[in-house]
Amino acid sequence: MLEPEPKCPPEPEPLTVEHIATAKLPTAIGEFLISGYRSTNSNEEFVVLHKGEMRPDIPTLVRIHSQCLTGDVFGSVKCDCGPQLEQAMRMIEAEGRGAIVYQQQEGRGIGIINKIRAYALQDEGADTVEANEKLGFAVDARSYRQCAEILFDLGLCKVRVMSNNPDKLKALEEAGLNVVERIPIEIDTQEPAAHYLRTKKEKLGHLLS
């Protein structure tokens, strides 16, 4: 006899995110759906780009992408966020199914203006971790709990996470998602992103080769 599927989410906790609307979003990479969510306990908003039927029994490609205005929009090469987002969209398009939760926590949660202050310190020689510390911010102020709730609300339980960040994988597991696979996203990077990635690997534990 087959084992019954584990209940997902495991505890019947009320969600702290609310689905507001879903619309079609044709992009240069393919046809997606875009959904908007609001937190019910803060003023945080989330956007999800997804494609295909979301089913609890199918291990599905997901990415938690943290907003990076400079990389996602302006094509900054100080980091690898823009190419990572594009690669995640391409992988979902190729597979025909998947979801990207776009978390609007710019600069690992410190906001765009403080990120620019941190970049100014980096211009003087600090690395990304030292700059945040000099400004009195935690190195990483993000929380991923509500991102997991959004994936549950979409109907997912088993996920294949496109990420190099072990903290994100751990947080999704702690929230009750079944992480069946980690899919590395490695982009061919040029300096100065290469320096930034070395810092992420050495100081933030990212899984990069």
Ligand SMILES: [Zn+2]
């Ligand atoms: Zn970035």
